[in-house]
Amino acid sequence: MNHTPGPALEGPETPAVVVDLEVLRRNVRRMADAAASAGLALRPHAKTHKIPEIGRLQVEAGAAGLTVATVGEAEVFAEHGIEVLFIAYPLWVTERMARRLLDLAGRVRLSFGVDSAEGAAHAARRLAAASGGAGGALPEVLVEVDSGHHRSGVAPGHALAVAEAARAGGLEVAGVFTFPGHSYGPGAAAGAAHSEHEALTEAASLLEEAGFEVRRRSGGSTPSALLTEPGGATEIRPGVYVFGDAQQLELGRCAAEDVALTVWSTVVSRHESPEGPRRTVLDAGSKVLGGDRPGWASGYGRLADHPEARIEALSEHHATVVWPEDRELPPLGSRLRVIPNHVCLVPNLVDEVLVDDGASLRAWRVAARGRNS
């Protein structure tokens, strides 16, 4: 093992968020190909990266548009030339939000989520009031159904009432969607993909029996996207796949060489003994890595070049890395690459990422950073 930092690692001040362009492009292409082979439309979730350059790569590779979580994210990607946007979130539409949605719908093909008859009727009223009877394009809605994650979304059997409320308010219902978030756990992806299939199929059938044309049945987290069963979803919305992360690695959903984003960090503290564990401390903490750690994860991220090490504690500016007894601790000042546990948190913590094209580092701005509303 060579702990000497190479020339490529001498560059930026740490911690720095670095994207390997070749790996990123390969990930984008691979998911696009897989979706096309399965006959599924791909609407990647852009909350993972929040970066227009990456959104354009996804669309150029064949994505049918992008998914976002907030109106603010939609505005940023619309400003940067993305023409089809789905806000996969049950918006509670305020007066101001209604004006923003109408403005967006005049520029891009826009859809958003509803998960209650009351929310759908409210959205319809707000949008009608904001348009002032002026006509113009309205966003379409999709009914969110709960496929077992028990977050937002109605039970599939209740989807029709939501769709009817939207239609009664004058909104076009494009279909149904779900987020199989319970796919994020060891051995959980196949079961989640199956419950997604059941939920989408049940809800879509109820709508079709009532005369709705269900053009979109939307599902597909990164762990479950490639397990989508035929005849269920018509489109998938994976996000994490562009970068990969330690969670996907430990779930077996990506390989180490598929990880496109790492956080370069420096060993600032080193302790052979005698008090506490045998450890090094890195200058990358939760304010750049994000603090997510599911119970099944081995730590707060992984070291890209040292799979034997464990990040056993994380505070805002410290990652405490514990090493096996038989491994030498890397020296002070070493630069190490950290794979974050949950990569969706990371671009949101920095103004820009550094893109490594093999020859140099250039910056991409995280244009939708912080756009929570």
Place this chain on the structure above:
Amino acid sequence: MNHTPGPALEGPETPAVVVDLEVLRRNVRRMADAAASAGLALRPHAKTHKIPEIGRLQVEAGAAGLTVATVGEAEVFAEHGIEVLFIAYPLWVTERMARRLLDLAGRVRLSFGVDSAEGAAHAARRLAAASGGAGGALPEVLVEVDSGHHRSGVAPGHALAVAEAARAGGLEVAGVFTFPGHSYGPGAAAGAAHSEHEALTEAASLLEEAGFEVRRRSGGSTPSALLTEPGGATEIRPGVYVFGDAQQLELGRCAAEDVALTVWSTVVSRHESPEGPRRTVLDAGSKVLGGDRPGWASGYGRLADHPEARIEALSEHHATVVWPEDRELPPLGSRLRVIPNHVCLVPNLVDEVLVDDGASLRAWRVAARGRNS
């Protein structure tokens, strides 16, 4: 219980980070008074807020300067008129960092941490090289000791070797510091305060016996700051106390009326039954609340006006709130105030906070947001 949102809650789009100015001022004053009564200098940790206006309130109330975690944070507060800054972190000084530290030391009274002889010698060499023999002010250093948190910091018995390396390199050693991070747990604060006392006293004695003038013995997290034992620390560095948070509330270290920062959110989804728990979903997720949840916490934050509710799950844009069987769920569109678990993560996630002075909301910019290096 009245779930109707009042006029004051109709304002900003949610999620919004709102600071109650009166409570903030009271918290600032109370800690300043407590430190003064105990004869302790107060150097509040500004990583919690990253906001110059709050730093100035702290200094006006008598703080001896501010503590920060990074060179970037120090630069921001120096630009905004704070004259005494302590980077309480064991910096590994690069060439570029040495130039930045010298520039800062020319403008403010600056100190930073070292926790190894090698790191101290390296810092001294880098600073000497960057100054090019031109003279000018150098930063002072403090030796970080481990008082039981087992993160960075040398064992107290090894502090002297670090101090000697700094002195040999021409750096002034101002004292010793520790972070009693193991104070963050039920019943842990008093024990942590005691181990801090022991560690600072042991390290300081060793330095004094070797002829060092130990002007500063620095400790004091928010849970332990007011438990500081006489004769140990000469200064404390609490951070969270300005805002309070759900962790401090559940540890009994602040009262509900002392919480100065809440995240205003909207009920976007509501589920009486039948699948999953009886729940509402708020539009504030980990991208505004931060995701920290220690094992002993009741959830991912608390609702300020509904202590009986539990935030049982948190994703990037959803907080899943579970309600007791005997409580009515708040209606869709309700605005609820969330107390984050760990408030230090929150200002770092937004460009500005809204300051509520009882009459109106105005914005304070989070000037040091994202300054991780």
